[in-house]
Amino acid sequence: MKKLREFIIEKTIFLSGIASILFVLLIFLFLLLNGLSLFKTVNFKDFLLGENWSPVCEPPSFGILPLILGSLFVTLTAAIISIPIGIGSAIYIAEVAPLKIKEFLKAMVETLAAIPSIVLGFIGMVTLVPWIKRIFNLPTGLTALSGAILLSFMALPTIISITEDALYAVPKAYKEAAFAIGATHWQAIHRVILPAAYPGIFAAVMLGMGRVIGETMAVMMVTGNAPLIPKSLLVPVRTLTATIAAEMGETVAGSEHYFSLFAIGIILFIISFIINITAEFFLHRE
Amino acid sequence: MNQKIKQKIAFFILFLSICLVVIPIVLLVIFIGIKGLPAINWEFLTGLPKQGMRAGGIFPAIVGTVYLVIGAVLFSLPIGILSAIYLSEYAKENILTRLIRLAIINLSGVPSIVYGLFGLAFFVIFFNFGTSVLSGSLTLGIMILPIIITATQESLKSVPYAFREVSLSLGATKWQTIKNIVLPNALPGILTGTILGIARAAGETAPILFTVAAFYLPHLPKSIFDQVMALPYHLYVISTQIPGVPDRMRYGTALVLLVMVLSINLIAIILRYQLRKKKRW
Numbered sequence: 001m002k003k004l005r006e007f008i009i010e011k012t013i014f015l016s017g018i019a020s021i022l023f024v025l026l027i028f029l030f031l032l033l034n035g036l037s038l039f040k041t042v043n044f045k046d047f048l049l050g051e052n053w054s055p056v057c058e059p060p061s062f063g064i065l066p067l068i069l070g071s072l073f074v075t076l077t078a079a080i081i082s083i084p085i086g087i088g089s090a091i092y093i094a095e096v097a098p099l100k101i102k103e104f105l106k107a108m109v110e111t112l113a114a115i116p117s118i119v120l121g122f123i124g125m126v127t128l129v130p131w132i133k134r135i136f137n138l139p140t141g142l143t144a145l146s147g148a149i150l151l152s153f154m155a156l157p158t159i160i161s162i163t164e165d166a167l168y169a170v171p172k173a174y175k176e177a178a179f180a181i182g183a184t185h186w187q188a189i190h191r192v193i194l195p196a197a198y199p200g201i202f203a204a205v206m207l208g209m210g211r212v213i214g215e216t217m218a219v220m221m222v223t224g225n226a227p228l229i230p231k232s233l234l235v236p237v238r239t240l241t242a243t244i245a246a247e248m249g250e251t252v253a254g255s256e257h258y259f260s261l262f263a264i265g266i267i268l269f270i271i272s273f274i275i276n277i278t279a280e281f282f283l284h285r286e
Numbered sequence: 287m288n289q290k291i292k293q294k295i296a297f298f299i300l301f302l303s304i305c306l307v308v309i310p311i312v313l314l315v316i317f318i319g320i321k322g323l324p325a326i327n328w329e330f331l332t333g334l335p336k337q338g339m340r341a342g343g344i345f346p347a348i349v350g351t352v353y354l355v356i357g358a359v360l361f362s363l364p365i366g367i368l369s370a371i372y373l374s375e376y377a378k379e380n381i382l383t384r385l386i387r388l389a390i391i392n393l394s395g396v397p398s399i400v401y402g403l404f405g406l407a408f409f410v411i412f413f414n415f416g417t418s419v420l421s422g423s424l425t426l427g428i429m430i431l432p433i434i435i436t437a438t439q440e441s442l443k444s445v446p447y448a449f450r451e452v453s454l455s456l457g458a459t460k461w462q463t464i465k466n467i468v469l470p471n472a473l474p475g476i477l478t479g480t481i482l483g484i485a486r487a488a489g490e491t492a493p494i495l496f497t498v499a500a501f502y503l504p505h506l507p508k509s510i511f512d513q514v515m516a517l518p519y520h521l522y523v524i525s526t527q528i529p530g531v532p533d534r535m536r537y538g539t540a541l542v543l544l545v546m547v548l549s550i551n552l553i554a555i556i557l558r559y560q561l562r563k564k565k566r567w
Contacts, residue, residue: 216491
């Protein structure tokens with residue numbers, strides 16, 4: 001009896017153990033089931049490289065190039081802003097800050113990570129958007145730049161906390177050796193600790209960018225959502241994620257438009273898959 | 287240049303970058319606090335929305351979010367804990383274990399809007415649960431699974447190996463050892479992970495867009511197959527979809543959501559801090 005119970009419990013535990021695999025497969029399967037239906041009627045090349053996204057026009061057009069470029073544009077700009085600030089902050093927290101301030105700073109970064117994206121989007125909408133409009137004297141403040149600034153903010157907690165971990169993981173002896181040969185603290189940081197932590201920092205940046213590409217609500221509220229190929233940072237853009245969120249409500253299940261949004265979902269899933277696998281590779285190389 | 291001066295400049299730049307992170311956070315919280323506080327009163331928190339959400343309260347949205355979070359935790363806590371037990375107590379270092387780890391990493395990286403798509407295709411349409419509390423809770427449950435698994439696994443690992451050996455040597459089975467020795471010692475850590483999962487589920491909008499959220503529903507749900515309003519979605523609706531909502535109500539809603547999520551997080555942080563202090567081994 002006891003043996004049997006133990007057996008049943010172990011099997012249950014095993015099944016729960018593989019639940020994560022099951023869910024990843026189910027997510028991918030159901031995205032494929034719906035998304036691939038689009039390609040019965042639409043050419044894959046026209047989908048990926050088409051320059052015109054107008055799914056409700058007659059005839060409809062399902063080119064996602066403007067959306068891909070929109071996402072890329074916003075993400076790269078957010079990267080340029082958040083990478084130096086994020087890495088700088090992580091170094092400050094890990095190496096420079098006095099112990100008491102350190103705990104406070106870590107709590108602040110955690111707070112930022114916890115703020116719901118809809119709240120950040122709302123604040124961006126009522127503060128950042130009017131500022132951008134006024135500073136650059138634009139017809140609208142709903143621009144790629146507004147999205148990028150807001151998103152860089154959202155990438156920071158990921159970049160900071162993982163970079164911090166990477167810095168802590170560098171053996172103390174490296175730093176002591178640098179001090180022993182007369183290096184200043186800063187020399188030790190940028191000649192010894194940073195190079196040693198490089199793979200982890202790279203992973204931190206990758207995961208931060210993954211967060212940015214996948215972010216939906218905040219970016220939808222501040223970028224203006226015009227599905228046009230962006231020519232500058234100061235025009236409205238639309239990202240892949242915002243397209244799904246904004247349009248799914250208007251579609252009929254089983255329509256071409258509905259399938260096309262799942263097809264965008266497949267692209268997002270694959271992007272996040274690649275980013276996470278690469279980051280994991282750099283984090284646990286041994 | 288003198289190395290000492292170089293170091294001073296470098297540290298100053300590092301200090302500036304952390305200021306660029308911290309100051310906006312503080313300002314943001316203060317700003318929402320000041321602008322939102324005047325809206326907060328008993329009627330706002332416990333009343334039904336009126337005049338197309340331009341007046342009245344946000345009670346149904348608060349209740350909806352609470353239901354969704356409870357549903358998500360009921361679903362993902364057992365699976366998450368058992369899954370972590372498998373990984374830390376049973377799994378051998380083989381391909382399957384590596385695959386499970388990869389799957390968990392991927393689940394935590396999947397964009398929230400993709401969870402929304404999946405919830406729509408799988409729970410709403412395939413299982414025919416409709417747009418309902420059930421579909422939304424399950425979608426959010428899968429989303430917070432990696433948070434719970436990772437936290438539980440870490441706290442299981444921190445229970446010393448000797449505890450297990452003593453229990454096994456006294457004739458306890460493996461499951462008895464886990465149930466009576468390992469789990470109780472890991473409980474605070476599991477709790478911390480669960481609380482972080484709750485905070486995440488309460489604040490997310492994208493996964494509930496097509497699986498549960500009702501635009502305007504001035505009454506409370508009667509069963510798990512009903513739609514509900516939810517706080518984050520309500521904030522989205524009144525700030526972008528409906529013209530003429532008084533600013534006071536928007537900031538008020540943002541404040542309620544922010545306070546809810548941040549205080550849940552604060553509990554987790556305090557709990558973890560206490561835990562580190564108390565650790566006896």
